[in-house]
Amino acid sequence: MRLAWHDAAVLAAQGFPDYEETLMARAREGEAVLGCVRLSRCALIGVIEDPQQSLRMTFVEGRFPVVRRRTAGGSLSLDPDSLVLVLAVPAACIPAAPAVDCLRAFCAPLVDLIGAWGVAGQFTAPNDITERGRKIASAFVLQTPDVVLFEAVLPLVLDIEGLLKTMRLPLEKLSEQGLLAARQRFAPLKSLLPDLDAGALPAAMAAAIAHFLGASPAAERPPEPKTRERLAPATSTPAPDVSAFLKTPAGVLYLDVWLEGEALIRAARFAGGIVCAKPAALSDLAAALIGADIRKAGPTLADAVVQAAGDLADFDPVDLAYLGDLCATRFHIGARLGVQAARALTIFSPDRRLTMEGLLAGIGAVLLPYCAKPLWCKWRHRDGCPECGRCEIGEAYALARARGLTVVTITAYEHLRAVLADLRQAKVKAFAGVCCTDFFIKRDYAFIEAGIAAILIDIAGDTCYTLRAEEAAYAGRFDAEARLDARLLASVLRWSDAVRPGGATRDLPDRAVTRARKRPKV
Template identity: 60%
Template sequence: MRLAWHDARPLAPTQFPDYEQAHIARAARGEAVLGFACLARCALVGAFEDPCRALRLSYIGDRFPVVRRLTGGGSLSLDPDTLVAVLALPAGPYATMAPDTLMSALAAPFLAAIRGCGIDAAFTAPNDIVVAGRKVASVFARRDAGVVLFEAVIPLALDVEELLKTLRLPLEKLSEQGLLAARQRFAPLFTLVPDLPSGALCARIAAETAQALGLAPHRESPPLLSETSRAAAEDRPAADVQAFLKTPGGVLYLDVWLDPRALIREARFTGGVACLDGDLLARLQASLVATDVTEAESTLGRALGGVPPDIVGVEAADIVYLGHLCAARFHVGRRLGLAAATQISVFSPDRAASGETLLGAIDAVLLPYCAKPTWCKWRHRDGCPECGQCAVGEAYGLARARNLMVVTITRYEHLRAVLADLRDRGARAFLGVCCTDFFLKRDYAFIEAGVPAVFLDIGGDTCYTLRQEEAAYAGRFEAEAFVDARLLGRLLDWRDRLAAADATTGVAGVEDQSPRPSLGS
């Protein structure tokens, strides 16, 4: 058996799905094939990504196409200076390998080829090749129907500004300093080896791959291709319930749409996770259909059947806990009369506390300075005179009426100090107002403190929507976000009832009990 391979060829982005399928078809016939392509400007979406969450579609517009690849992992911003390698082969010994082992094993020849260019690179889980902490390449994989598809994306040169504008991430401000910091996160090959011929790199990768597979390399012509339609964002109503969980393998989302009886009409898992089983998430989604949303956790547990999911860095308990979070959000939303349970989420470091337990235990309220009016002299200071002219003042009044500690977070370092103080005081839980983007990017601060929380999502212009995170962390953000003081008040009213019931009977009333996480979740 031999490894058929071909040199890099330019591709229209809409030809890439057919390029992948051509490789898979040959692998299904028992062949091993490796090809290289350089795509015109495009956004290459991961197999399980939601383009609305992954990309800045308002920026992309009609500038360039969005194309979905077959492998999982994060979305990418590509241009003709990016080399994309596609390897397909019969699964053989890779069929039963653990996901992280498979990624490392198939990345090894690519790593060897890069090191052969004089670059001291290393593989870093879950899917990166790096040098001195800077990303050189990303790798992705998928296996089904007896075939393994492995892809490596290697920037030869990189337009970091375009990348920041294209990907919908918690971005640094697009200033000269921000771009300089972002450029330090990447190491395009031409910046490391300016005179590196891409053809020589392809040949080196092919030789290393053939040697690792025990095959003889055979150069051939690339396949003939047709074009497919670009991947468009799905036009559907917002989910009735959403939940997300940050894992070592990436952020995984679960969105569900309900019928009037609270039965799940449709469910969808999305995220930049490296799920090697291309059908796993679809099977889990199907298992939830026609299920009561409050049973999502147990349903997912049965569907997984105790078998570890074929996802790098994601455990079965993570997926099951997502079902619990959806059920808990639905319960909170129903109790508060919300049409969609998307504004409130819970954070339990050990995943053991129910939503009601956390609500009844709230000892403090943390508010962001960006929700104070820009004209307010207290905007960048902790405290509030409650002048009656903004929602933050209402929030202060609600907290103080209950003798709760209330703090305006003025910068990121202040947040960490306040969280440490809450931990040292033995705070049972706090109510925090912040945007989801902030929590996802700075979740380690909350994890480090270990204090449970109920979060109320902030509205309006945030530093993430305006790409001014660095200014916000330093306390210099000048736009105004929005605190829903009415909803915050309803949460605190519920907190009072739960605390009173707990003080009287030791447990919350039956009508207030939300689903509790299963043991082991």
């Protein structure tokens, strides 16, 4: 077999989907084609990513385009200092396998090549090449019935500040120290190989990949792009009526649902920067929800997953069905507490069969974040609150104390772990917690480790993630104020009262809130 390869130099980023299609068209005709290209400044997002979820659009808009590629996986902040490899191969040449296995095989020749240059890189699941834990490259794969498309992005030099400003996922603060810490997570090739001849890279990559394919490399001129199929534009659809997310080994997967009538699903989609080889199978799975009652989303997905199992090898089918259950739970919360409440509440349960009412009935503690205490309050970095009436944390304390619940201000990440360990030892079944969703996504293992069910209330206002100061926050040094919704906490605890054996007649929350508000200023 022949591997036709070319060096396309710098391409206008908006033309990248056409470029991918041009290479795939040749692979459909039986050729293996490798393109080495650099893109103009852009945010390159995965095929099922919602840019609002992955990018800091307030920074991106008006500066550079958001371009949707054909492979799934996370968003990238790119400029011409990154080399992008695009390999299109007839599907018959590559054995079908889950995405991680395909990517491990595809990355092997690249790892060998940089190994020959003295860099001890390795493949790190699900889709990176790393060196001593630092990222050298990211890789992605798309399997269609007739073509397999591999892509790898290798920064030669990395604009870390541009990357941090572009991505919405948890970021380091942009201080000198924060930038240094972020830089230590990446190893652009030029930092490892200062004498690297970037101009010779495409030929070296082509030779390594041709060897992997058992093909002979043949250099050629870059092709003229021609378009057969348009991808969905890289803009967001209207906000879903109900949405839930789950952290999976492939990444954070969202299920977004739009409703008609009381509870019928009009449209649905899976979204996220997840690593999967057949994103179209997720679209088909979401289509199975159309016309279903959202309260049955879990069982509907469970049935559909069985039929599509072969194309969903990158996921645990139980996870996919559970996302339907989580959407149904959010809908249930919305019916009881309103749409805004449903958006602000996240459920975590080690036992996925636990019902919402079962979780609420088990609440034995309330955990609050120090970041919602006023900056001037002497209790900000201490556990406890005398309920002076000057902030909603006092109201939250009153609500919890009125019920005899344990109430703790979490002052740092290690403090959270210690408190969760104490709750576990005390056999507390569940807690109501207040924290930003970003924290829960990034630090979910603290909750998994504790094994205690939780209902988590998102906080409003500036979080340390939006301000890029999470490292300071984990150490208890976040210096902005987040906002806690004590009314929502009151609603949750009142619901808990209603379902707790012997607790239905209690009406403590509103009294507690009123009392806290009337306290004199101190």
